[in-house]
Amino acid sequence: MTERKCIVSGDRADPDMLVRLALGPDGEVLPDIRAKAPGRGAWIGVTRADLETALAKGKLRGALARAFKTGELQIPDTLPDLIETGLRKALLDRLGLEAKASMVLTGSEKIEVACRKGIVNLLLHAADAAADGNRKLDQALRVGRQAEGTDLAGIVLPVDRSALSMAMGRDNVVHIAVTDSRAASRLRAALGRLESYLGCATGAPVHGERDSANALGA
Structure with a gap:
């Protein structure tokens, strides 16, 4: 279009x-x-x-x-509310579809291993994830991308763990890793629209996608 x-x-x-x-x-x-x-x-x-x-x-x-x-x-x-609700649903629906297609990883231990291997294209954290847990996985992401010393990190979603768990049909989803580049692109697009509307946009595909590591000299 x-x-x-x-x-x-x-x-x-x-x-x-x-x-x-x-x-x-x-x-x-x-x-x-x-x-x-x-x-x-x-x-x-x-x-x-x-x-x-x-x-x-x-x-x-x-x-x-x-x-x-x-x-x-x-x-x-209620139009502003209706739009926000619709954008949140679109993001959660996309997460659910990617989960059903086995395009995502959950569980801190599995995600940390994948991050250190450098195979994670997109790292996401629930809005209510513990800061220590985020830092641990963010550090693993930087190690895997050979981007230590940079500010490369996962994206904190404007969605809590309860909503993530329900959307993905899994228990206690706090962190999500996406290894497939196309799935990461689809999720980043859905997230970008919601972030832009909420006024907290992180911009182009950065923070969690593999291309950003290249931009940072990884």
């Missing part, structure tokens, strides 16, 4: 990093996270805080009216 223009900021970006809004038959505007809904769509690429400001000041309504070419709109007050 070609780039899409954010109706709030006017910036253009890859649609994979934006959120599509769709107009329902009853005139209600709802998030279309997978961009599959029929009909005209409007794209947003701002943070939740910026969206809430645009909603409160009426800027979002005006932008949507122009995008959908109608003023008969119903914008739920």
